[in-house]
Amino acid sequence: MEVNYEKLSLGSILRYLVLIIVGLILMYPLFWMIGSAFKGNMDIFGGLSVFPPEGAARPENFAMAWQINKNHNILFYFLNTLKFLIPKTLLTAISCTLTAYVVARLSFKGKKFVFTMIVVTLLMPELAFRIPLYLMYSKLGILNTYASLYIADLFATGSFFIFMEIQFMRSIPRELDEAAKIDGCNALQTLWYVIVPVLKPIIITACLLCFMWGMNDFQGPLIYLTKPTNATLSIILKQQLDGDAAIVYGKVFAASAIALAPMVIIFFAGSRYFVDGVASTGGKE
Amino acid sequence: MPTTKRKTNLTPYILLAPWFIGFVVFKVYPIISSFWYSLTETNLILQETTFVGLQHYIEIFTTDNIFKTSFVATLKYVLIGTPMVMVAAFFIAFVLNFKLKGVNFFRTAYYIPSILGGNVAVSILWTMLFNTNGPINIVLGVFGIEPVNWLTNETYAVFVLIFLKTWQFGSTMLIFLSALQNVSASLYEAASIDGASKARQLFSITLPIITPMVLFNAINVLVKAFQEFNSAYLITKGGPNRTTYFLNVYIYDTAFRMNNFGYASAITWILLLIIGVLTAIIFSSSSYWVYYND
Numbered sequence: 001m002e003v004n005y006e007k008l009s010l011g012s013i014l015r016y017l018v019l020i021i022v023g024l025i026l027m028y029p030l031f032w033m034i035g036s037a038f039k040g041n042m043d044i045f046g047g048l049s050v051f052p053p054e055g056a057a058r059p060e061n062f063a064m065a066w067q068i069n070k071n072h073n074i075l076f077y078f079l080n081t082l083k084f085l086i087p088k089t090l091l092t093a094i095s096c097t098l099t100a101y102v103v104a105r106l107s108f109k110g111k112k113f114v115f116t117m118i119v120v121t122l123l124m125p126e127l128a129f130r131i132p133l134y135l136m137y138s139k140l141g142i143l144n145t146y147a148s149l150y151i152a153d154l155f156a157t158g159s160f161f162i163f164m165e166i167q168f169m170r171s172i173p174r175e176l177d178e179a180a181k182i183d184g185c186n187a188l189q190t191l192w193y194v195i196v197p198v199l200k201p202i203i204i205t206a207c208l209l210c211f212m213w214g215m216n217d218f219q220g221p222l223i224y225l226t227k228p229t230n231a232t233l234s235i236i237l238k239q240q241l242d243g244d245a246a247i248v249y250g251k252v253f254a255a256s257a258i259a260l261a262p263m264v265i266i267f268f269a270g271s272r273y274f275v276d277g278v279a280s281t282g283g284k285e
Numbered sequence: 286m287p288t289t290k291r292k293t294n295l296t297p298y299i300l301l302a303p304w305f306i307g308f309v310v311f312k313v314y315p316i317i318s319s320f321w322y323s324l325t326e327t328n329l330i331l332q333e334t335t336f337v338g339l340q341h342y343i344e345i346f347t348t349d350n351i352f353k354t355s356f357v358a359t360l361k362y363v364l365i366g367t368p369m370v371m372v373a374a375f376f377i378a379f380v381l382n383f384k385l386k387g388v389n390f391f392r393t394a395y396y397i398p399s400i401l402g403g404n405v406a407v408s409i410l411w412t413m414l415f416n417t418n419g420p421i422n423i424v425l426g427v428f429g430i431e432p433v434n435w436l437t438n439e440t441y442a443v444f445v446l447i448f449l450k451t452w453q454f455g456s457t458m459l460i461f462l463s464a465l466q467n468v469s470a471s472l473y474e475a476a477s478i479d480g481a482s483k484a485r486q487l488f489s490i491t492l493p494i495i496t497p498m499v500l501f502n503a504i505n506v507l508v509k510a511f512q513e514f515n516s517a518y519l520i521t522k523g524g525p526n527r528t529t530y531f532l533n534v535y536i537y538d539t540a541f542r543m544n545n546f547g548y549a550s551a552i553t554w555i556l557l558l559i560i561g562v563l564t565a566i567i568f569s570s571s572s573y574w575v576y577y578n579d
Contacts, residue, residue: 015380019391022377026398026452032420033410045418099304108297114304121312127512127533128557131540131550132315132322138329155307162304187296216403218515223541237405238519241412249413256406267400271393274400275459 030260037061037253044249058250065254068236071228074258080146080225081232085214088150092210093203095156100165101191105177115166122159134223148224149217161206168202169195205273208266215263233259323550330544341551352552354527355535359556361443362517362531363510366450370506371499373454378461379491392462399455407449408519412436415445415520436521439528446516446529457502464498465491493576500571504564511560532556 028050035050038057052058068074102108103115133152134143142148156162172195180190196203221232231239237259240252267274323342326335345352377395381388401407415421415435422432435445468491476486514533517523523530532552540549 012383012385015383015385018380019377019385023391023394026395028420029410029414029452030397030401032414033406036413044413045416046423048420048423095303095307098300102297102300102304106297106300108294111297114301117308121308123508124312124316125508125512125557125560127536127553128319129311129315131536131546131553132319133311134540135318135322135327135329135546136315152307152311154303155311156304157307157311187300212400213403216401216405216515218403218405218519219537223537234405237409241409241519252409253413256409259406260401260404263401263404264397267397268393271396275392275396 033253033260034257037065037250037257039250039253041249044253061248061250061254062258064248064251065258068240068255074233074236074255077231077233077236078259078262080230081215081234084146084149084232085211087146088153088214089207089210091150091153092158092161093207095154096158096161096206097165097196097199097203098191099156100162100169101195102187103162104166104169105174105190105195106187118159118162118166121157122163130219130223137224144225144227144230146225146230149214149220158206158210161210164206165199165202168199172198201273201276204270205276208270208273211266212263319550320554322547323554325547327546327550328544329546334547337547341548342555344548345551345555351527351530351535352532355530355532356559358443358527358529359511359513359531359533362446362450362513362529363507365443366447366510367503367506369447369451370454370457371503373451374457374502375461375499377454378458378465379487381458381462382465392459395458396455399453402449402453403515405515405519408516411445411449411516412520437525439525442521442525443529445520446513449516449520450510450513457506460498460502461495464495468494496575497577500567500575504567507563507567508560511556 031050035052036044038059038061039052040056040058043052043056066073066075068077099118103111103118137143137148137151142151176194176198177190180194185193216234218234218238221235222238225231225235237255240255241247322334324336324338326333326337328334381392398407413419417432417434421435426432433441435441472490472494473486476490481489512533513531514537517529517531517534518537521529523534533556536549536552536556539545539552
């Protein structure tokens with residue numbers, strides 16, 4: 001379909017102006033962070049410039065940030081993060097897709113109840129579960145294991161993702177399931193060979209969101225992983241501000257930039273999945 | 286054969302087993318046990334749980350001054366932050382909804398803060414931005430405003446966190462934008478034939494039609510704001526003088542620092558109740574201002 005773009009009028013110039021100014025305000029902090037990662041302490045505060053003064057660039061901040069403390073480099077903590085994040089993402093994708101499929105496509109008694117409970121748990125603030133789960137994991141003896149951060153995801157507890165996939169599945173024609181049934185597919189085969197290929201974009205969206213939220217998660221690792229050796233990226237970043245010795249701000253900025261880099265790369269690689277995914281959960285009923 | 290009963294197909298139930306286990310073990314049980322804990326003194330180090338009845342609740346409402354401070358701080362953050370996110374999100378969605386070239390680029394760029402905003406790295410960045418000699422004060426200085434000690438000023442500290450929240454309006458904006466794009470163009474055509482001005486169209490067509498999404502977004506933003514932890518814990522550390530000591534930080538300290546899981550559970554339940562009541566109020570008010578098509 002051809003889109004009729006607006007002709008360049010006073011109104012549209014005004015709109016572009018608004019978009020560019022707001023965009024600059026939104027992006028400035030991130031650029032300032034990257035720029036400051038190359039600066040010495042003296043050059044970070046007191047000015048607005050993103051770039052370090054000529055001849056005063058300190059790329060060695062990045063070397064310091066890479067070797068973030070005397071025991072390990074930052075990659076070690078990134079890998080620690082992946083140790084819970086990869087299982088979490090995969091388990092969420094599998095268990096939520098399976099559950100969404102059963103609720104959206106199969107007929108059984110109690111379906112309405114299941115769907116209602118998915119919506120109810122979706123609306124429950126996450127906070128409600130924090131303390132009881134901690135006490136439960138403490139009894140199970142899995143505190144300080146990465147499993148404490150993903151064990152629940154094995155059991156389709158990501159109601160948001162289930163809901164999102166159910167909504168998406170409504171748009172897949174039922175004839176596909178029926179044709180598969182006639183061809184002799186059972187429920188699981190139908191899911192795998194018919195539904196999953198069509199559902200792929202929304203599964204990718206779910207994986208990306210799950211991964212990003214996990215990267216941002218701070219309270220989870222703060223509570224569950226208390227040994228220096230299993231600290232995640234978010235914990236080690238937080239510690240950069242804790243030291244009472246003089247802080248090398250450039251190093252802190254460089255570490256922050258390194259920590260955000262994988263997220264930015266993943267975001268741009270999958271931006272259409274993010275944008276479409278968010279738009280489709282709220283935008284359509 | 287009319288005599289045979291139709292056999293119940295067990296497949297759906299087998300496939301639902303993981304969800305069902307998850308529902309019982311990770312949702313229902315925690316909720317029930319959390320209420321039970323709120324009626325007890327639970328100490329993890331001593332491995333003790335003693336029943337104390339409603340004592341914690343009574344204490345919270347009568348003698349606990351930290352709770353009052355914490356409640357006021359949270360409420361301030363929620364009641365100022367939510368409208369700011371909503372207005373920013375709607376305004377930008379409205380501008381983006383005009384058929385401009387490069388809309389996709391802006392849409393993507395505006396969404397980045399939403400994705401990164403919860404990260405510890407961004408919290409660190411925020412403490413630096415609002416440093417007394419940081420960029421924010423320099424910009425204010427251009428307009429002749431005296432530098433503010435953002436992080437140590439009891440009035441302004443909470444705004445540092447509110448600005449961070451507002452910075453992340455992108456996901457709310459995307460939901461508005463997709464709602465706006467679903468408004469049928471024929472409505473606007475009919476309105477302009479009838480001589481309705483652009484402003485009139487905004488208030489008589491656009492806003493009424495997207496009110497369901499306003500409701501959805503408002504509740505979403507509000508419920509999340511009530512649970513804010515990262516920014517308050519990392520940027521202002523609850524200070525100065527507990528003006529940003531949000532309830533979720535208070536709960537964290539009570540449970541995981543003071544090892545007082547019973548009391549923390551009681552605060553959690555009160556917070557859940559507050560969220561529930563406010564959500565219910567917004568929902569019940571919706572019949573007055575939300576326009577449903579069907």
